Amino acid sequence: MRFSIYRFDPDADANPYMKDYDVELEAGDKMLLDALILIKAQDDSLSLRKSCREGVCGSDAMNINGRNGLACITPLSALKEPIELLPLPGLPVIRDLVVDMEPFFRQYRSIRPYLINNDPPPETERLQSPEERAELDGLYECILCACCTTACPSFWWNPDKFVGPAGLLQAWRFISDSRDQATSERLDDLEDPYRLFRCHSIMNCVDVCPKELNPTEAIGKIKAMMVRRKI
Amino acid sequence: MVKRTVSGAHYGIVGWLVQRVSAAFMAAFILLFLVVLIARSPSSYADWKMLMSQEWMRIGMQLFYFGLFLHAWIGMRDILMDYVHPTGIRLVLQVAVILSLSVYAIWSVRILWGN
Numbered sequence: 001m002r003f004s005i006y007r008f009d010p011d012a013d014a015n016p017y018m019k020d021y022d023v024e025l026e027a028g029d030k031m032l033l034d035a036l037i038l039i040k041a042q043d044d045s046l047s048l049r050k051s052c053r054e055g056v057c058g059s060d061a062m063n064i065n066g067r068n069g070l071a072c073i074t075p076l077s078a079l080k081e082p083i084e085l086l087p088l089p090g091l092p093v094i095r096d097l098v099v100d101m102e103p104f105f106r107q108y109r110s111i112r113p114y115l116i117n118n119d120p121p122p123e124t125e126r127l128q129s130p131e132e133r134a135e136l137d138g139l140y141e142c143i144l145c146a147c148c149t150t151a152c153p154s155f156w157w158n159p160d161k162f163v164g165p166a167g168l169l170q171a172w173r174f175i176s177d178s179r180d181q182a183t184s185e186r187l188d189d190l191e192d193p194y195r196l197f198r199c200h201s202i203m204n205c206v207d208v209c210p211k212e213l214n215p216t217e218a219i220g221k222i223k224a225m226m227v228r229r230k231i
Numbered sequence: 232m233v234k235r236t237v238s239g240a241h242y243g244i245v246g247w248l249v250q251r252v253s254a255a256f257m258a259a260f261i262l263l264f265l266v267v268l269i270a271r272s273p274s275s276y277a278d279w280k281m282l283m284s285q286e287w288m289r290i291g292m293q294l295f296y297f298g299l300f301l302h303a304w305i306g307m308r309d310i311l312m313d314y315v316h317p318t319g320i321r322l323v324l325q326v327a328v329i330l331s332l333s334v335y336a337i338w339s340v341r342i343l344w345g346n
Contacts, residue, residue, distance in 0.1 A: 157313050160236040188241065193312060197243040200309065226244040 001025055001035060002082040005046065007096055016093070020082065032079065033060055033072040047096040055210060058145030061088055062097050068147040068208040088150040090159060103159045104146045104166070111163060111171040111189070116182035132178035139173035139218065141211050142166060148205035148215055154198040161194035165205035165215030168196065172218035175225065187226055196222065250305045253298035260295045289343050296339040300332045 001023055008016035023038045033053055040046050048071075049059040055073035063086040064074055076083075091099040117126065149155050149164035163171065171190060174180050190196040196219070205215040267288075273279045282288060307328045315321045 154313065158316075161238045189239070191243055192238050192240050193243045193246075193308075194238045194240075197247060197309075198313065223244065223247060227248060230244055230248075 001076065003035065003039060004082045004084045005039070005097070006086045007046070008093055009045075009095055010093075018084075025076070030075060030077075031072055032064060032074040032076055032083070035076060035083075036060075036071055036085075047094075047098045049098055056143060058143035061145040061147045061150075061210075063087065063089060068151045070145060070147070070210045073210060088146055090150045090152075090156040091146070099150075101146060104149055104164065105144075107149070107159075107163045107167040108144065108170060110195075111167050111174070112182070112186070113170050113174065115174065115177060115180050116185075117179055118181055126179045128178050135176045135178070136173060138213055139169060139176070142169055142173075142213055143211060145210065147208045147210055148213075151204040151208045152199075153202060153204070154200060158194060158198055162198035163190070163195050165199070165219070168199070168222065169213060169215040169218045172222050175222065183225075187222070187229060190222060191226055246305045246308075249301055253302040256298050257295055257302065260291055260298075263291070283343070293339065293343050296343075297336065300336050304328065304332055 003021040003023065004018045005021060006016055007013070007019045021039045021042065023035055023042065025035060025038070029035060029038070031053075033050060036046075036048060036050075040048070048062070050072065051057040051059045053060075053072045055070050058070065060071040061068060062071055064071065065079055065084050068088060071085075085097065087093050087097045087099045091101065091103060094100050115126075144166060146166060148169075149166045152162075152165055154162050155164040168190075171186060175183055175186050180186075199216075199219050201216055201219075203216050206213075206217075209215070267282070271278070271282060273282050283292070308325060311321050311324050311328075315324060
């Protein structure tokens, strides 16, 4: 199989370039990550992140034939050759397919991604009804791989100010949690022309999410709650 | 001075709502206007004058224009916020948009309600 992979070593290269690789796949090689491991064996100077190899850790997010996705759960059979691999767009490249995730995590941290509850902690746990727990479905599954946020043009233009789809999905995850008591503060924090309203419902996030989550819907629910609060 | 990224302006939902409400109103008015045009099929200046001399038509058309200008302001502001990052240039461009839309608004009033 033929691959064209983005290479850049800031210590050695003046500019990034695309390098071609040919690999012979074996019977067990089904996913893109399998092929990348073979390429890495061929050329150990290639840098990439990987860990769980089953779509749970979110380490091997990259741009695959123009579309963000996780290498470990992208079947090779679905890809057109030469398979073009680039680092996630919109984040600084550290080396080859490895990007600096800090702008992404800075926005994630800014929404205070933890339960805020001022009641004294109960003996055992803070209970939720099955319905209240069901509110979190489609939200808690996010693995923070950054596929969605780095596919979002609004994040490309304003990564320092726009929270991005992953951060806003998590913001809604905590707003909609029955155990969280900071709804007003969270809405106050998000009611900002940059933090929330750079979202123009382009829906690239929904298109690329490897966990099939829907950040646009979550953002719509945040806006609906703000409208309810305002009028 | 420390170069900070500042956000937290605490507005946005009203603009977002105005954009949607104005879009819905304009869509409804365009449909209504098309129905009227097909029904009346004005062909001469006198027909048009007659059509536009009706109070409800003028009010509807004026609301359409105000909706259009508000909608355009929010849309232009969004485009400038997306792409124009130096604050000074963005401010100048935003003021230019507000001024030109204001002129258009006054112009639309004069056209619709003038003699």
